[in-house]
Amino acid sequence: MELKELVERYQSSINQVYRRVNIILKDKIHSDITTDQFSTLHYILKHKDCTSTDIANEFGVGKSAVTAQINRLYDKGLIERKRDERDRRVVYLYVTQKGLDFINQTETAIFEILGKYLSNFEKEEINAFIHSLEKLAKIMSEE
Amino acid sequence: MELKELVERYQSSINQVYRRVNIILKDKIHSDITTDQFSTLHYILKHKDCTSTDIANEFGVGKSAVTAQINRLYDKGLIERKRDERDRRVVYLYVTQKGLDFINQTETAIFEILGKYLSNFEKEEINAFIHSLEKLAKIMSEE
């Protein structure tokens, strides 16, 4: 079946890309923070009024794993917690100035490398590719 | 800068897709094996005469981490080791029949779901997308 072959090619190459990016991340970030911690920190930055439950859902891990993750970021002074005054069960997460500085500095290094890779593509190809990727992400999130 | 925005969109959506796929994998695989273990097992299947060092390089982890990973798969009877007769330092890894059955059964379930997502795309768009993805994977691996 042709579809099966497409899925297989897709899986194989997206895995390869993802692993390479991870290796780059490790290289650029490391010593201060782990790759997992950086992903979580970045997610908090990009999602205003984000909660532990949001992160657990997005990353597909249990809430207790998120608590541990959050604690590590908190201990490093990269995020802060703020309790909702109306519903005192929920705790919102925010990136601190120190966290923001750290992200910016790291992203600059990463973007330089990824940008170098993307420069092998025609502008039109990049646009089409990212468009398809975003469409796929959207479809997969709507469930 | 425009490039920075492209990289940001790329990063954000590829992460989202990857997390979703992970959640699906966890759902379909779990209880018998972890997602990490499945990735390693799959890699061994797809790369004939694969060694621990190959895996360490591909996944960007230390060789000691691979030894531990391999042990877990070996203990489950999913892979076997065979020493190279000409260079007795190297140990080749192979998926057993049990491992193969496990992979096939799991892939069938996963392909069904991913195929459903891909069906939202025109055949031409899928081809272009996968082509770009493979190109990116190739570029990133040549270093």
Added chain:
DNA sequence: TAATATAGTTCAAAAGGTGAACTATTCATA
């Protein structure tokens, strides 16, 4: 108001990772 649901935390145990030290083997060269 009692029962139930939800948000987040704590805990013990397992998986996964690191880097250094080690064994066994092969390669290189003097």
Added chain:
DNA sequence: TATGAATAGTTCACCTTTTGAACTATATTA
């Protein structure tokens, strides 16, 4: 060809991350 360097893989101690169950605190609803 003997020996010193390089390579493949393992072991070890220690840290991080995840899991799932039990728990606390707060909100919802019947």
